[in-house]
Structures are given as C-alpha cells and as structure tokens.
Amino acid sequence: MHFAIGCPIGLILIPDITQKMLTQQLRELEEDGIIIRTVYNQVPPKVVYEMSELGKSLNSILDQMGEWGEQYINRREWKSACCTPN
Numbered sequence: 001m002h003f004a005i006g007c008p009i010g011l012i013l014i015p016d017i018t019q020k021m022l023t024q025q026l027r028e029l030e031e032d033g034i035i036i037r038t039v040y041n042q043v044p045p046k047v048v049y050e051m052s053e054l055g056k057s058l059n060s061i062l063d064q065m066g067e068w069g070e071q072y073i074n075r076r077e078w079k080s081a082c083c084t085p086n
Contacts, residue, residue, distance in 0.1 A: 034058070 026049060029035045034055040040046040051059075 029055075 026035065026037070030037050033052055035049050036052050038048045038050070040048070
C-alpha cells in the first residue's frame with residue numbers, strides 16, 4: 001500500500017506502509033498534538049489530517065532534515081557510481 005500526504009509543496013509518497021502502521025503513526029501524532037484529525041460524517045467516509053500549530057512549528061526542522069537526506073542520497077549515489085570497479 002502507498003499513502004500520499006499533502007504538504008505545502010505537494011504530495012509526499014510513503015511507500016510500502018501497512019494500514020496498521022499508518023493508523024498507529026497517525027494516532028501517535030494526534031495524541032502528541034502534532035496533527036489534527038477531522039472526521040466528516042458522509043458516505044463514503046472522509047477523514048482529513050492537518051498540521052496543528054505545534055506541528056507547523058516543526059516545518060523548518062523537517063525541511064532541513066529533508067535537505068540533509070537528499071544530500072546524503074546524492075552523495076551515496078555519487079560514491080557508488082565513481083568508486084565501484086568496472
């Protein structure tokens with residue numbers, strides 16, 4: 001199962017997450033006050049998650065972690081491309 005999360009820059013894809021793990025993580029984030037869960041009483045059921053003010057205060061930290069991760073991946077890809085024997 002894949003899950004997409006909306007964010008200011010678009011959608012973030014979370015590959016290979018189980019429904020159980022996704023539900024557990026969302027519940028923990030809600031209990032910690034990081035996200036807000038809104039349930040709409042309609043058919044089909046609709047649930048919307050959004051960042052709380054506390055969650056929004058993490059944006060700059062999460063952006064920095066994302067940038068670091070991209071640099072790390074690029075560095076590993078470069079090392080593997082240039083340092084592996086033919």
